[in-house]
Amino acid sequence: MSRNKQLRNLSLSGPYLFWIIGGTLIPLVMMLWYGLTADDGSFTLANVLAIGEPGHAKALGQALLYSAISTVICFLLAFPLAVILRKSKMGVKGFILFVFILPMWMNFLLRTMAWQVLLEKGGVINGVLTWMGLPRMRLINTPGAIIMGMVYDFLPFMIMPLYNVMSKIENSVIEAAKDLGASDWQVLYKVLLPLSVPGIVSGVTMVFVPALTTFVISNMLGGGKIFLIGNVIEHEFTVGDNWHLGAGLSLVMMVFILISMAFIAKFDKNGEGNLI
Amino acid sequence: MRKRFFVFLLIFSLFMCACGADDGGDQPEVPAGSNVVYVYNYGDYIDPDIIDMFEEETGIKVIYDTFDTNEEMYPIISSGSVRYDVVCPSEYMVEKMLANGLLAEIDLDNVPNFQYITESCRQFAESYDPGNKHSIPYTWGTVGIMYDTDYIEEGSITKWSDLWKEEYRDEVMMMDSLRDIYMVALKQLGYSANTTNEQELREATDLLIAQKDLVYKYATDAIRDFLLNESASIGVIYSGEVLYCQEEDDSLVYVLPEEGSNVWFDSWVIPANCRNKENAEAWINFMCRPEIAFKTFEYIYYATPNQGAIEMIEEEYPEFMDNMALFPDEEALAKCEIYHYLGSEADQMYNRYWKEFKAY
The missing domain is CATH 3.40.190.10 (Periplasmic binding protein-like II)
Incomplete structure (x- = not known):
């Protein structure tokens, strides 16, 4: 390789290298370093094993539970929509997608704050209820409110990969199934569902992982009453001022991310379920 | 290849450090020995008129900077990157600064208005500043x-x-x-x-x-x-x-x-590395003057430790006298x-x- 070519290659890949090193590699190394050392700089696994302490384990359990529930709800909402989108005409399809993607253009914090206004004791929903002569409901600061917020915020991440993978299923495949005597249900269960597994896996991870690690939603819609593992980590990095413990617990969360990546690699070999 | 990668990493980190290090406060340089006092206070924590009044009366020029949290103020004082003459931290920060030797002793002969600070506030202040030698309460709550x-x-x-x-x-x-x-x-x-x-x-x-x-x-x-x-x-x-x-x-x-x-208390202190200690004491003395403490109260609405100001509040705003936020029950206090x-x-x-x- 000539010197010139080398220089050109370096200048082209430079920004990317800079980004990867600055945005991923250095933070990751720092997290590992903080997570595996004690205050005096000596090596320790205590920060990682601290996940077993009652407070942490409970927070992790709650986070797993809430994110699992919201992932299931997201799937139940998104799958029928993807089937509908598959069949819709171009214009209708574009419009439905637009409606679901539109909120994503607004700031995520702002959208969550809007839910606060809706669910608050003196908020919009309770205002309508009292106006109709019905008793007020306790909506905000409950597990339900948090799951609601997770579903609302992460639903587009389930819809996109499902839609993507399903719109690629050829009509002839379904026609063939019907020719061979399959009922509508059988087409759904035996053809559409198995063929969209890559999209499902990718959608599930894209909802599950961010829901598992969120602390903003639980803070804003949980009124500080519900403490997820994301809140623990946030606390350690801010008020708790214990970066070692925060990084150690983040490493535990990394395990979940790695598991998800392994899942995607196994089921979505061709990258069909990718967002774009 | 590996070697080159590490060089890159090193340059990158140095670059990042350089970016991070450049946010110390920039202080307009006034020649040493001129008549100034550098004040460092919480944001929106003083009636701006008071600064003008002080300048007019004493002829000392005030250079006034603000901070949002004690944690933000501390490294600036401790590193000595900017040398302020008088600062207004909260009581736990006074305790920490005192323990780390960052505070100068205030010469109370230069702050005669200290006499207006109420007995109960002095007693509370004793618990973080023994002898009331390093800090003078500004507001409390x-x-x-x-x-x-x-x-x-x-x-x-x-x-x-x-x-x-x-x-x-x-x-x-x-x-x-x-x-x-x-x-x-x-x-x-x-x-x-x-x-x-x-x-x-x-x-x-x-x-x-x-x-x-x-x-x-x-x-x-x-x-x-x-x-x-x-x-x-x-x-x-x-x-x-x-x-x-x-x-x-x-x-x-x-x-x-x-x-x-x-x-809690927010108090005036003088950092050990100050440059105009006498001006700082003049500032504190001015802030402890009953009329000024009263004016401060009217602007920021925090309870005042100043007996003279309390008497003026009694006169001007009798409706506040049974407000526990300003004048709490002695027994509970x-x-x-x-x-x-x-x-x-x-x-x-x-x-x-x-x-x-x-x-x-």
Whole structure:
């Protein structure tokens, strides 16, 4: 390789290298370093094993539970929509997608704050209820409110990969199934569902992982009453001022991310379920 | 290849360090020996007219900078990157600065107006600044309960344990900060808010867990807004917020609970590396003058430690005299405590119990 070519290659890949090193590699190394050392700089696994302490384990359990529930709800909402989108005409399809993607253009914090206004004791929903002569409901600061917020915020991440993978299923495949005597249900269960597994896996991870690690939603819609593992980590990095413990617990969360990546690699070999 | 990668990494990190290091305050250079005083105070914590009055009267030029948190101010003073003559930190930060030798002794002969500081404030200040030699209180306040008399009968809440009553389910908002919420539980149990006894902390944690189902929300600054928009009717709040809230909604009442509470101070101190100590003392003396302390009160609405100013408030605003946010009940005040730094081991213990309570 000539010197010139080398220089050109370096200048082209430079920004990317800079980004990867600055945005991923250095933070990751720092997290590992903080997570595996004690205050005096000596090596320790205590920060990682601290996940077993009652407070942490409970927070992790709650986070797993809430994110699992919201992932299931997201799937139940998104799958029928993807089937509908598959069949819709171009214009209708574009419009439905637009409606679901539109909120994503607004700031995520702002959208969550809007839910606060809706669910608050003196908020919009309770205002309508009292106006109709019905008793007020306790909506905000409950597990339900948090799951609601997770579903609302992460639903587009389930819809996109499902839609993507399903719109690629050829009509002839379904026609063939019907020719061979399959009922509508059988087409759904035996053809559409198995063929969209890559999209499902990718959608599930894209909802599950961010829901598992969120602390903003639980803070804003949980009124500080519900403490997820994301809140623990946030606390350690801010008020708790214990970066070692925060990084150690983040490493535990990394395990979940790695598991998800392994899942995607196994089921979505061709990258069909990718967002774009 | 590997070698080149490391060189790259090194250059990159150096670049990042250079970016990070360049945010120390820039101070307009005034030749040493000229008549100036560098003041470093909380943002929006003084009537701007007072600065002009001081300059006019003494001929000392004031260079006034502000900070938002004690934590932001501390490294600037300790690194000596900018040398201020007079700073206004909170009491726990005074304690820390004192322990690290960052404060100069104030010559009280140059601050005769110190005589106006009330006896009870001097006593509290003794606990973080023995002998009142390094700090002079500017404002002070307590943590208490504010409730809405439109929904709750006036006088029915007088102590912390009232917040555990079943009848106030979904009405109570607690402070979402570790020291403040443990203070509420510890004081109710009759323990010190600065305890390092694990058994007492265990009991306080259980008490907080027992209350959790009754609480509407744990929040900090938002409590004020939720009381004002009537989402809930009882909230734990800093006394400094009270007059603002009452101006918006006069049905709000503040009480300092019988069991005692936390009391905090913001005080003037002189950093050891100051350049114009006498000017700094002139500034502090000026701020302690009753008329000026009164003017400060009228602007920021925080309780004043100045006896002269208190007498002027009595005259001008008699309606404030029974306001517990400004003039708390002596008996309850006697049970109040300053927060002390407890050491990193105790900090971690608090953190552990706090997380258990939060995750419950």
